[in-house]
Amino acid sequence: MSIKNFKGNVDASYLKEMAKLLEDIKDTSYQMMNLTPGTTTLDIGCGPGVDAYEMAKIVGKEGKVIGLDNDPEMIKDAQENFIAANLEFTIGDVKNLPFNDGYFDSVRADKLFQVLPPDLILTRSSKK
Template identity: 90%
Template sequence: MSITNFNGNVDANYLKEMAKLLEDIKDTSYQMMNLTPGNIALDIGCGPGVDAYKMAKIVGKCGKVIGLDNDPEMIKDAQENFIAANLEFAIGDVKNLPFPDGYFDSVRAERLFQVLSPEFDVDDVIQEIIRVTKKGGMIVVVDTDWGSASLDYEDQELTNRLLNFFADVCRPNGFAGRKFLGLLKRNNIKVTDVKVKPVITLEFHETTFGEWLTREALRHEVATPKEMDAWNQELADKTDNGEFYSCVNMVLVAGKK
């Protein structure tokens, strides 16, 4: 399973596999949106469309869900896999949402903020999300706090070095999750719920700390080839012995406009 495609973007199949692991977190996020039949809802950075499809089932045939992503390949994948009368997918950028003011009863963005490069002003991004939300409507943001990642490996100094590097450098905005509460509050959104859910992984190859981290750590000379060989070998052995453990927190914040 590849995490990034040749464009360096996240691969749609990887996101679909991750959706199974994150099912409970995703279901919780729909509840936090207060979705009810007849609602009009938006999923920004919808990827392959898994969430938009589930939301469309909740809002029913009198409602409507739009999934929006700036990657045409994601939208193509979503349109091929998820078809429903009350579901649309569109190409668009979170910086400039192609919808009128106050159009949606609720808006959601999952793992979008962590991929936004520093050129994005996250306050401008949240203001754009607020603009398309109805007064009294819900905004739900979900993201990984990569700074909370932990992993059981004997060399603690190397573990810290690699996990810090992953959060700081491999993710454009790796601490997005912990910043949501402050982001919503300073943009005058009434925060109604904050939840943190751990994602525990017991198989090394299911984490982002194998092939991807190894490639980037070597490229940036953060670790030596010898260190990375030992890392990959020992963590694969731990998986075989049933001793591999890794965990990272997902942060979910809901607020009312």
């Protein structure tokens, strides 16, 4: 699938192609997360695992990256294509994260906010 011919289907191949196009931006986001060897991070809405795999390279064998997505097909694709000792993919719900508070040094959600239902997105007016 070509990005210029995108017809509205967000599948693993589309997300992988977008990751290539946005590589510089993603690298900047990893730097802003202060990813270093030994850190533990969560990639919420990890999709096919491209970003989680890149982060796993940065945190090294002393660190850990968990990719979480609610789509079993995305998790299956991630598990088949990105394998590392410090990388784990799991099915989960952003509304009910199965982790203790403070477990992660950093958390990343890239395109997740584009697909969340409106009742989960906080706005300035809803904080009042």
